[in-house]
Amino acid sequence: MENRKSLVARLNAVNEYEQQAIPNNKLKGWRSFLGTYAGEHTAGTEFVIGPLFVAHGASAIDLVTGLILGNILAVLSWAFLTAKIAVKTRVTLYFLLEKIAGKRFTLIYNLVNAGLFCFLAGSMIAVAATAVGIPFDMTMPQLTDIYPNNVGWVTTVFAVGAVTTVIAMFGFDQVSKFAMVAAPWMIMVFIAAALAVLPRLGVTEVASFWSVAESTIWTGTPLEGQSKFGFWHILFFAWFCNMAMHIGMADLSLLRYAKKWQYGFSSATGVFLGHFIAWIASGILYSLFLIESEGSLTFAPGPIAYSAVGVAGAICVVIAGWTTANPTLYRAGLAIQSINPKWKTWKVTLFVGLFTTVAACFPALVMMLLEFVALYGLILMPVGAVIFIDVYLLERIGLQSNYAEGRGISLNWSVALTWLITLAFCLLLNLVVGIEIFFLGLPGWFVAVLVYVVSAKIIQRK
């Protein structure tokens, strides 16, 4: 009973400054961000995205050049868009949005946001479960699976989900510490796994790697039923796969702890270790799996990593899943908690963790990860454009920033219209013009900026 009381007291004491600016003595040094970004972006998703590039027939040269340029654009977005605003305001996205758009808009946005975070965290829990299930000879999911189809899978997912939720309940500090310890080790395992299987692909010296990469690993030919990915697909995917975090401003929640805006460049550890080295490494592993299994449809990162480097590989898949699922669950908890600040963060996270775990039971969440990641960024992007314009431009053109707070209104229609019109525009581009989802973010951002400025002018002059 004593233990129970102290646990609840400890959980209640978790204060993440959701409704106030971060005090100066709570700001974190750059090492914290290096570790968090490296851990968060060397994650379970990397075990899925790298292989999907292979499945979509990316060629070796398109992959390397597209990743380098796309990742540079992502880091610049984090530093010059997100980190600058985070350091200037020191508040969460949700708190800032409430001032700009009003409580009613924020309520809807938070629900959408939390739902998307849950699905992303859910896919990571599912990836981790493919490794946890190895000793139990669990039936692994297939590329074509949508629904859960065996009890072993559901049980394993629930076990992984429970542990992930408990860690997230203890707040950002615990998540940050866990990610920081695991990050260097995960990078080593990713690289080691790829190196250890290269001889099985016919690479026995460095000089022969590129020719095997072009002829055997990234052949430029998509698997049957998969669309073809070229240079621009890779570049835009690398730039926009975390669009919700940088251009969409979700990482205000993390970067508001930064002493300087330049700490936004620490995202480079995440993208170049996770979205370059790890994607290449996992692509190599999947390519070998396809060759040795003669085109099996099984899609399970756990057994693939286990086959390459044994138990350490399987543990890596589990931990990689956790280090993404944990901060994502934390963000989802913040999103829901901002609906009612009186709710305790840990109780909200517990509820979010349960919902996420149920979602994780559906293998489709993993198999359609590329499309989901692109959609997720796209949906949250217009609000990031609104925040950018509100912070930097509105007052300069004679309009009021933080309009909802200033006027005491619960719904700023210029924000609501911006969100709806931008997403409708992107949908039309997709359905009518046939532009793929991976490319919609860029034109969408400019449309969001234009609509917000025009609608703010009209609404504020009424």
Place this chain on the structure above:
Amino acid sequence: MKLLIKIISFLGLGLNIIPAILVFGTYMSADTCKLLMLIGTVLWFGTAPSWMNKKDADPAGE
């Protein structure tokens, strides 16, 4: 003592990458590599948490 723990940590990290390089160069079998990587993993997680997060709390993180 702290230095010794750090040395063990980095030894663990090394055991996670060096055996794979040796497998690539065909100087080591895959099974030996897997065993050494597991030992390295245990060493890393057994020692690194005791020192990795300590400096984060002070302003030296700058």
